[in-house]
Amino acid sequence: MRTIAIVNHKGGCGKTVTSINLSACLAERNERVLLVDLDPQGHSSLGLNVKPEEIEKHMYHVLSETQWDVGMEDVIVGVDKYLDLAPSGIMLSAVEQELAGQPGREDRLLNALAEMPGEYDYIVVDCPPSLGLLAFNALRACREVIVPVETSFFALHGLGKISETIKLVEDRFGQKKHMQVLATIYDQRTRIAGEVWEELREHFGENLFRTIIHINVQLREATGFGQPICQYDRRSSGYRDYAVLAQEVLSLGKARVHRDGARAATSASSLGTQPVEDGVRFSIYAPGAKSVQVAGDFNNWNASEGAMLDVDGQGTWTKVLCLKPGVYQYRFRVDGQWGEDPNNPRKVESPYGVMNSIIEYGERERKQSSEGTQEIEKGF
Ligand SMILES: Nc1ncnc2c1ncn2[C@@H]1O[C@H](COP(=O)(O)OP(=O)(O)OP(=O)(O)O)[C@@H](O)[C@H]1O
Ligand SMILES: [Mg+2]
Numbered sequence: 001m002r003t004i005a006i007v008n009h010k011g012g013c014g015k016t017v018t019s020i021n022l023s024a025c026l027a028e029r030n031e032r033v034l035l036v037d038l039d040p041q042g043h044s045s046l047g048l049n050v051k052p053e054e055i056e057k058h059m060y061h062v063l064s065e066t067q068w069d070v071g072m073e074d075v076i077v078g079v080d081k082y083l084d085l086a087p088s089g090i091m092l093s094a095v096e097q098e099l100a101g102q103p104g105r106e107d108r109l110l111n112a113l114a115e116m117p118g119e120y121d122y123i124v125v126d127c128p129p130s131l132g133l134l135a136f137n138a139l140r141a142c143r144e145v146i147v148p149v150e151t152s153f154f155a156l157h158g159l160g161k162i163s164e165t166i167k168l169v170e171d172r173f174g175q176k177k178h179m180q181v182l183a184t185i186y187d188q189r190t191r192i193a194g195e196v197w198e199e200l201r202e203h204f205g206e207n208l209f210r211t212i213i214h215i216n217v218q219l220r221e222a223t224g225f226g227q228p229i230c231q232y233d234r235r236s237s238g239y240r241d242y243a244v245l246a247q248e249v250l251s252l253g254k255a256r257v258h259r260d261g262a263r264a265a266t267s268a269s270s271l272g273t274q275p276v277e278d279g280v281r282f283s284i285y286a287p288g289a290k291s292v293q294v295a296g297d298f299n300n301w302n303a304s305e306g307a308m309l310d311v312d313g314q315g316t317w318t319k320v321l322c323l324k325p326g327v328y329q330y331r332f333r334v335d336g337q338w339g340e341d342p343n344n345p346r347k348v349e350s351p352y353g354v355m356n357s358i359i360e361y362g363e364r365e366r367k368q369s370s371e372g373t374q375e376i377e378k379g380f
Pocket of ligand 2: 015016017039043127128
């Protein structure tokens with residue numbers, strides 16, 4: 001079972017939208033998911049059409065000292081075949097004060113989850129906009145942490161505080177956490193969004209999701225209608241972004257199993273472009289597609305020379321192309337439909353008025369990738 005806390009003390013950065021839609025997109029792939037709403041505002045509950053006034057018991061009753069006999073099984077409600085919700089309510093805000101000074105107060109959620117009879121592949125915890133006792137409980141109970149960051153002004157402000165808190169939990173309880181930052185509410189019409197993304201990449205490297213969550217009005221509407229985006233509008237870019245994120249979360253888990261078990265032969269996050277020896281690997285998530293190609297300056301925009309392969313049989317299409325160092329423009333073609341690379345924020349407008357993605361492939365990347373290959377080979 002994988003446990004993921006969605007944390008950022010900054011308000012409005014997309015924690016709840018990510019909690020709901022990542023959970024729903026994982027569930028859509030037949031992963032059994034429990035979404036725990038740990039925010040007294042109850043937005044995840046409302047976003048899944050579970051109204052606080054209509055439920056008797058919620059996460060307050062599970063965590064409170066005064067309610068000994070309430071377990072997770074008493075509050076969980078079914079949302080969809082593979083998706084359950086542990087709802088929240090405004091009373092949850094009293095828990096921090098109620099448990100102040102109590103021994104073991106940081107372990108309340110961990111213990112509740114451990115005693116839960118249900119079996120899940122994923123537990124996703126939506127946290128409130130603070131780093132108080134509730135977020136601490138989530139960090140204690142979860143092995144993985146996703147930090148959504150809105151790609152706008154002051155986005156990076158305060159991120160150090162989250163890293164510090166995670167480190168504190170790691171040191172105190174002796175358990176390593178995996179933290180991944182997620183760029184959200186990305187508005188490609190603004191320059192700041194690209195700049196923030198570059199800064200995040202510089203700062204967090206591999207620990208930044210390759211998937212970017214773009215600004216999308218349907219995502220906002222879906223929450224208002226109490227539906228995850230996969231029910232509300234499957235043609236929206238919001239659905240595509242969260243479906244791709246679910247794929248990346250799944251492959252990160254697989255890569256970690258490899259790495260923890262012995263060695264990682266594959267990169268953890270493989271969508272977009274990656275330098276490999278003598279060229280670049282292009283990858284896009286297009287589940288259900290019948291044919292996918294990549295075309296650009298490098299193959300004279302001839303899609304038939306860029307046919308991609310569904311490498312995992314689950315919609316991850318890949319192609320390695322040998323490239324000379326240079327700057328190239330490219331696009332993907334999915335079942336005849338041309339589009340830019342959703343995992344690459346670098347774009348330029350073409351003379352035909354469409355956006356082309358850009359890749360810069362230089363001597364440095366070529367050298368790094370061949371050194372990387374040698375390192376991996378040495379490890380075997
Ligand atoms: N990708 C997106 N495109 C458009 N609107 C979005 C997107 N993500 C989030 N929003 C909207 O931004 C607002 C804040 O999002 P959300 O509630 O997920 O943030 P949050 O971090 O959970 O906030 P809080 O800290 O209050 O819990 C909401 O109105 C939501 O609908
Ligand atoms: Mg929220």
